[in-house]
Amino acid sequence: MNPSGHVALVTGGGSGLGEATARALAARGAKVALADIQVERATQVAEEIGGIAVKCDVTSEEDGQAAILAAAEKLGAPRILVNCAGIAVAVKTVGKDGPHSLDLYRKVIEINLLGTFNMIRLFAAAAQDLDPLEGGERGVIVNTASVAAFDGQVGQVAYSASKGGVVGMTLPIARDLSRSGIRVCTIAPGIFKTPMMAGLPEDAQASLGQQVPFPPRLGEPSEYAQLACHIVENQMLNGETIRLDGAIRMAP
Numbered sequence: 735m736n737p738s739g740h741v742a743l744v745t746g747g748g749s750g751l752g753e754a755t756a757r758a759l760a761a762r763g764a765k766v767a768l769a770d771i772q773v774e775r776a777t778q779v780a781e782e783i784g785g786i787a788v789k790c791d792v793t794s795e796e797d798g799q800a801a802i803l804a805a806a807e808k809l810g811a812p813r814i815l816v817n818c819a820g821i822a823v824a825v826k827t828v829g830k831d832g833p834h835s836l837d838l839y840r841k842v843i844e845i846n847l848l849g850t851f852n853m854i855r856l857f858a859a860a861a862q863d864l865d866p867l868e869g870g871e872r873g874v875i876v877n878t879a880s881v882a883a884f885d886g887q888v889g890q891v892a893y894s895a896s897k898g899g900v901v902g903m904t905l906p907i908a909r910d911l912s913r914s915g916i917r918v919c920t921i922a923p924g925i926f927k928t929p930m931m932a933g934l935p936e937d938a939q940a941s942l943g944q945q946v947p948f949p950p951r952l953g954e955p956s957e958y959a960q961l962a963c964h965i966v967e968n969q970m971l972n973g974e975t976i977r978l979d980g981a982i983r984m985a986p
């Protein structure tokens with residue numbers, strides 16, 4: 735789908751990969767609604783790109799529905815959903831050296847996996863009622879997993895599980911929604927320079943960058959956004975999870 739003139743809903747749109755994608759879609763002529771739990775930052779981005787911001791916790795059915803309705807009322811029915819909302823926690827090991835609490839595990843699964851599913855199902859239900867575009871396409875969904883889904887490190891137990899869940903549901907949801915002309919793909923990023931990574935000291939970021947075979951650096955949010963836009967535009971991409979990681983394979 736050519737995003738120009740269509741409405742895109744970007745979760746986590748106030749920061750990092752979501753912000754970059756919102757900007758890239760707007761630059762391609764899309765009307766963008768940013769849904770973020772931190773609405774102040776999202777509002778700033780929305781003002782800069784002529785879109786709207788909605789305060790939305792992706793784990794809430796009410797918030798998700800309200801975000802889709804707000805986008806539809808102010809911009810038009812969304813045809814594009816980009817799921818970037820997420821949290822990363824690097825915690826304690828499992829076992830007596832630092833038991834990984836059930837509450838923390840639940841929280842990460844709730845936001846990264848259930849939150850993504852919640853937005854997909856609400857978006858899909860609305861998009862199924864839209865008239866098909868050229869080629870029978872009604873909508874497109876881009877999710878965000880992580881290389882941690884395949885290559886999880888100590889401390890990433892909950893995070894890896896949540897992102898593995900996003901990878902695992904991509905194909906069955908894509909096959910299901912294909913009947914309605916809605917495509918679904920997932921991007922599994924390596925390590926990108928976003929506020930999520932800003933907690934790491936500069937030298938730790940540099941050394942992570944050096945572990946990337948090529949290019950030996952952290953990814954730029956604009957490089958994620960470029961792939962997200964390509965998925966929107968390329969109708970043959972469906973049900974796929976694409977690693978965007980410079981071929982990094984982390985040492986255990």
Ligand code: NAD
Pocket residue numbers: 745746747748749750751752769770771772790791792793818819820821822845846849878879880881922923924925926927928929930931
């Ligand atoms: P970020 O922290 O810069 O942005 C995440 C955004 O999600 C924030 O604006 C935050 O307010 C929002 N958010 C968090 N919980 C939310 C909720 N419950 N409801 C709505 N919004 C919520 O992080 P980022 O680096 O841009 O990460 C975006 C996505 O990419 C995440 O899912 C993350 O796990 C994934 N990812 C990031 C990297 C990386 O290196 N930065 C690598 C792999 C995967």
